[in-house]
Amino acid sequence: MDSSKPSGGLTLEREPAPLPSESEDVPLAVGLDLGGTTLTGLLVDAWGHIRARRRRGTPADKDPETVLTAVRDMAVELLAEAAGGLREPAVIPLLRPVAGVGVGVPGPVDPERGVCLFSPNLGWRDVEVASYLHESLGLPVKVDNDVRVATLGEGWVGAARPFLTFIVITVGTGIGSGVVLDGRLWRGPGFSAGEIGHIPVDTRPDAPLCGCGRRGCLETLASGRAIETEARAAAERAAEGGEATSLAGVLRDKGRISARDVADAARAGDAVARRIFETAAEHLGVGVAAAVNLFNPEAVVIGGGVAGAWDLLGPVLERTVRERTFPPNHRFLRGILPAALGEDAGAVGAASLVLVPQDGM
Amino acid sequence: MDSSKPSGGLTLEREPAPLPSESEDVPLAVGLDLGGTTLTGLLVDAWGHIRARRRRGTPADKDPETVLTAVRDMAVELLAEAAGGLREPAVIPLLRPVAGVGVGVPGPVDPERGVCLFSPNLGWRDVEVASYLHESLGLPVKVDNDVRVATLGEGWVGAARPFLTFIVITVGTGIGSGVVLDGRLWRGPGFSAGEIGHIPVDTRPDAPLCGCGRRGCLETLASGRAIETEARAAAERAAEGGEATSLAGVLRDKGRISARDVADAARAGDAVARRIFETAAEHLGVGVAAAVNLFNPEAVVIGGGVAGAWDLLGPVLERTVRERTFPPNHRFLRGILPAALGEDAGAVGAASLVLVPQDGM
Numbered sequence: 001m002d003s004s005k006p007s008g009g010l011t012l013e014r015e016p017a018p019l020p021s022e023s024e025d026v027p028l029a030v031g032l033d034l035g036g037t038t039l040t041g042l043l044v045d046a047w048g049h050i051r052a053r054r055r056r057g058t059p060a061d062k063d064p065e066t067v068l069t070a071v072r073d074m075a076v077e078l079l080a081e082a083a084g085g086l087r088e089p090a091v092i093p094l095l096r097p098v099a100g101v102g103v104g105v106p107g108p109v110d111p112e113r114g115v116c117l118f119s120p121n122l123g124w125r126d127v128e129v130a131s132y133l134h135e136s137l138g139l140p141v142k143v144d145n146d147v148r149v150a151t152l153g154e155g156w157v158g159a160a161r162p163f164l165t166f167i168v169i170t171v172g173t174g175i176g177s178g179v180v181l182d183g184r185l186w187r188g189p190g191f192s193a194g195e196i197g198h199i200p201v202d203t204r205p206d207a208p209l210c211g212c213g214r215r216g217c218l219e220t221l222a223s224g225r226a227i228e229t230e231a232r233a234a235a236e237r238a239a240e241g242g243e244a245t246s247l248a249g250v251l252r253d254k255g256r257i258s259a260r261d262v263a264d265a266a267r268a269g270d271a272v273a274r275r276i277f278e279t280a281a282e283h284l285g286v287g288v289a290a291a292v293n294l295f296n297p298e299a300v301v302i303g304g305g306v307a308g309a310w311d312l313l314g315p316v317l318e319r320t321v322r323e324r325t326f327p328p329n330h331r332f333l334r335g336i337l338p339a340a341l342g343e344d345a346g347a348v349g350a351a352s353l354v355l356v357p358q359d360g361m
Numbered sequence: 362m363d364s365s366k367p368s369g370g371l372t373l374e375r376e377p378a379p380l381p382s383e384s385e386d387v388p389l390a391v392g393l394d395l396g397g398t399t400l401t402g403l404l405v406d407a408w409g410h411i412r413a414r415r416r417r418g419t420p421a422d423k424d425p426e427t428v429l430t431a432v433r434d435m436a437v438e439l440l441a442e443a444a445g446g447l448r449e450p451a452v453i454p455l456l457r458p459v460a461g462v463g464v465g466v467p468g469p470v471d472p473e474r475g476v477c478l479f480s481p482n483l484g485w486r487d488v489e490v491a492s493y494l495h496e497s498l499g500l501p502v503k504v505d506n507d508v509r510v511a512t513l514g515e516g517w518v519g520a521a522r523p524f525l526t527f528i529v530i531t532v533g534t535g536i537g538s539g540v541v542l543d544g545r546l547w548r549g550p551g552f553s554a555g556e557i558g559h560i561p562v563d564t565r566p567d568a569p570l571c572g573c574g575r576r577g578c579l580e581t582l583a584s585g586r587a588i589e590t591e592a593r594a595a596a597e598r599a600a601e602g603g604e605a606t607s608l609a610g611v612l613r614d615k616g617r618i619s620a621r622d623v624a625d626a627a628r629a630g631d632a633v634a635r636r637i638f639e640t641a642a643e644h645l646g647v648g649v650a651a652a653v654n655l656f657n658p659e660a661v662v663i664g665g666g667v668a669g670a671w672d673l674l675g676p677v678l679e680r681t682v683r684e685r686t687f688p689p690n691h692r693f694l695r696g697i698l699p700a701a702l703g704e705d706a707g708a709v710g711a712a713s714l715v716l717v718p719q720d721g722m
Contacts, residue, residue: 108689165550179655181547188657189526189543190693198687199651203562212687290560290651294540296549326559326573328469332551 027097030078031351032071033104033146034058036121040343041074043081044351046099048157050344052081064127071129072136075101079137100140102350103129104149108191114143117191120211142353146346147194148185150339151178153349154301156356158340163298167291168339169196171284171313172304174211175219179295185358196287197223221283224259224306230276231257238272245272263309277312284313285320292333293326303339310338388458391439392712393432394465394507395419397482401704402435404442405712407460409518411705413442425488433497436462440498461501463711464490465510469552475504478552481572503714507707508555509546511700512539514710515662517717519701524659528652529700530557531665532645532674535572536580540656546719557648558584582644585620585667591637592618599633606633624670638673645674646681653694654687664700671699 026046033040035058043052054074059066082098107119114130116122130141144152151160151168160166160180169177175197179186186193197219198212207216208226220226231247235257238248246265250257265273288300300321307313318336325333341348387407394401396419404413415435420427443459468480475491477483491502505513512521512529521527521541530538536558540547547554558580559573568577569587581587592608596618599609607626611618626634649661661682668674679697686694702709 181542182550186542186656188690188693189659190657190689192687192689192693193655193657195654195657195687195690198690199654200647200685201564203647203685214685214687217687286561286564291655293556293560294554294652294655295547296551296554296556298550324561324564324575326553326556326575326578328551328553329549329556329559332549332553 025097027099027355028082029099029351029354030075030082030101031103031149031347031349031353032075032101033149033346033350034067034071034106034122035146035346036106038343039070039074040347041078042344042347042351043078044348044355046355048348048352050348052078053344054078055343062122062124064122064124064132067122068127068129068132071103072133075133075137079139098139100142100354101133101137102142102144102149102353103133104144104146104346104350105129106146109143109145109148110191111142111144111187114141116143140354142350144350144353145178145187145191147176148178148187149347149349149353150303150341150345151180151349152185152352152356153341153345153347154303154339155180155349156352157348158345159301159337160299163334165295165297166299166301167194167196167288167295167297168301168303168345169284169288169291170304170339171223171302171306173224175223175284175287175304177291179297181295196291199287199290201283201286218283218287222280222287222306224304227259227262227276227280227306228257230279231259231262231273234272234276243272246270247273259306260308263312266309266312274312277309278316280306281313281316282320285317286324288317288321288336289324292321292329296329296332298332298334300333300336301339302336303341303345307338314338386458388460388716389443390460390712390715391436391443391462392465392510392708392710392714393436393462394510394707394711395428395432395467395483396507396707397467399704400431400435401708402439403705403708403712404439405709405716407716409709409713411709413439414705415439416704423483423485425483425485425493428483429488429490429493432464433494436494436498440500459500461503461715462494462498463503463505463510463714464494465505465507465707465711466490467507470504470506470509471552472503472505472548475502477504501715503711505711505714506539506548506552508537509539509548510708510710510714511664511702511706512541512710513546513713513717514702514706514708515664515700516541516710517713518709519706520662520698521660524695526656526658527660527662528555528557528649528656528658529662529664529706530645530649530652531700532584532663532667533665534584534586536584536645536648536665538652542656557652560648560651562644562647579644579648583641583648583667585665588620588623588637588641588667589618591640592620592623592634595633595637604633607631608634620667621669624673627670627673635673638670639677641667642674642677643681646678647685649678649682649697650685653682653690657690657693659693659695661694661697662700663697664702664706668699675699 041054106121108117116127133141154160177194177196198217202216208220210217235247235251402415467482469478477488494502515521538555538557559578563577569581571578596608596612
């Protein structure tokens with residue numbers, strides 16, 4: 001591929017960003033990442049610099065009106081920052097070039113209509129996110145799925161910035177991915193491309209049951225929840241005289257074990273914890289190999305909470321992908337990289353929905 | 362997705378074709394499908410109608426000059442048909458609108474330069490197919506991978522014609538696939554997207570070794586060769602007093618068992634043969650489920666020799682894909698269909714390389 005060829009799709013910014021002092025008049029946007037537990041909002045400029053940040057809990061009451069009011073309030077605060085303190089959103093566009101508001105929501109989204117079709121995390125179905133926010137803010141509003149906006153964020157100013165064809169996989173409680181092909185986000189005609197968390201990896205009849213109703217999905221083997229389930233089982237076996245592990249003490253003391261506890265125990269030399277992490281990484285590698293064979297990407301970026309343990313995850317993942325990928329596709333792969341934007345990726349990418357031209361593919 | 366939206370890429374012809382008598386003056390092209398054993402050539406018009414056909418063995422001597430001479434000779438014969446019998450290719454464009462020559466070759470191709478980068482079947486490396494044929498024929502020449510041209514053929518006038526986003530999987534000696542996304546062929550930046558035959562399905566350390574050097578690739582479990590290997594093992598077990606199967610007699614009489622023999626035995630009620638076919642179909646279903654989860658296609662088309670046994674393959678494949686695919690992606694899938702063009706798919710698609718506008722994605 002001739003990488004100098006202009007892309008018909010999302011223009012990934014590759015010029016070095018000017019110093020912030022030179023970019024006072026660049027357009028701004030508000031990006032919001034609505035999670036099941038956390039709401040993150042950023043004021044972002046057209047160079048991808050973060051100018052202001054808000055982060056707070058998503059309302060416990062997941063009624064769309066309640067949640068969208070909280071989203072709107074956070075947008076108003078960030079628009080006020082853009083205007084230098086004024087809290088009346090209607091006048092902000094007169095004062096500064098605010099291009100609009102982008103929002104990432106968990107679950108399938110129709111980005112053309114700005115509707116969240118379905119969200120298990122929020123208990124939503126057919127919620128008109130864009131029109132609600134547009135009416136209350138008076139600005140253009142774009143909405144997309146949370147994993148896709150995180151993918152756009154990593155592609156715009158994060159770990160995938162040097163690449164035109166890449167996959168961003170988020171490994172948290174669940175596993176999802178966003179796919180960018182030749183600079184264009186590939187959503188799929190049903191808006192459900194990139195469902196790597198549900199590709200069948202364990203095909204035995206007694207494979208673990210997934211939340212989707214199928215068995216043996218990658219998500220049941222390599223997600224944060226899978227690591228926690230394995231850790232609890234190992235701790236219970238240890239308590240009953242099985243192989244010793246410090247995870248038994250964690251379970252006894254806290255009543256539960258998080259994926260972070262497993263990573264900490266593995267780093268402290270606990271062999272059982274290390275094996276749990278490595279097994280998860282090997283399963284993830286099988287899924288990554290499948291995606292690399294099918295998409296032929298230049299890079300794979302791993303984000304989400306579990307990717308925070310890159311010291312444990314990265315080497316095993318790289319080895320497994322090398323062993324499991326069709327050799328020409330592996331030779332073409334420039335890297336498997338940890339995400340660069342952390343918890344900001346989704347909101348940065350949401351802002352890019354309004355700051356960066358897209359072709360709506 | 363709004364399916365009425367014009368695609369920026371390959372324009373898939375959806376108008377009803379006129380009667381041949383009305384289309385005397387439509388452009389023509391020669392499409393050639395160069396296989397390791399068979400060379401197929403077609404004269405095709407811009408409606409996708411086949412006007413003339415040649416099929417013969419690929420030269421045993423796989424030297425590029427020898428093979429390309431045979432390809433050129435077949436093209437000359439078909440161009441002569443276009444000109445109504447004249448055998449001098451240089452004058453043909455004056456007599457009829459011959460748009461050019463398209464060629465499908467086995468192995469990775471750089472379609473921009475028309476170079477076959479590598480072909481294990483032919484023993485080729487960096488063979489300049491397009492420039493050789495262009496110089497000797499005086500017409501535009503386009504070259505692409507054999508599976509991709511078969512995919513274009515099925516999309517243009519075959520089983521995938523109603524769809525804009527689809528995958529065509531060829532199950533023969535090996536397993537490959539071509540991927541069309543929103544009307545555009547997705548080749549991948551390294552020209553090796555769609556390598557579904559090499560996604561890891563059997564992850565056990567002692568999984569069968571693949572020709573690519575990895576273990577447990579889909580191709581080792583669901584290809585014609587995999588079916589033949591299983592059949593031979595079952596026949597040998599039967600000869601040694603294991604479960605009886607008519608395949609033992611086939612092996613004794615012919616010295617080998619083809620995938621077609623296994624299909625015939627299964628249809629005649631042989632339980633062992635039926636199980637071999639069903640197991641292959643289940644493995645194929647795992648690979649299809651992975652691809653459907655990642656690409657979110659409207660349809661999957663299965664071609665290649667093994668797909669000829671659709672009565673055996675289809676029902677098990679459909680059940681497995683239903684059981685293994687993420688439910689929203691399965692609901693979106695309009696169908697899993699057998700290929701419609703048979704052995705002509707590759708040459709029809711090769712002709713479409715010069716007859717149908719593409720964006721070179």
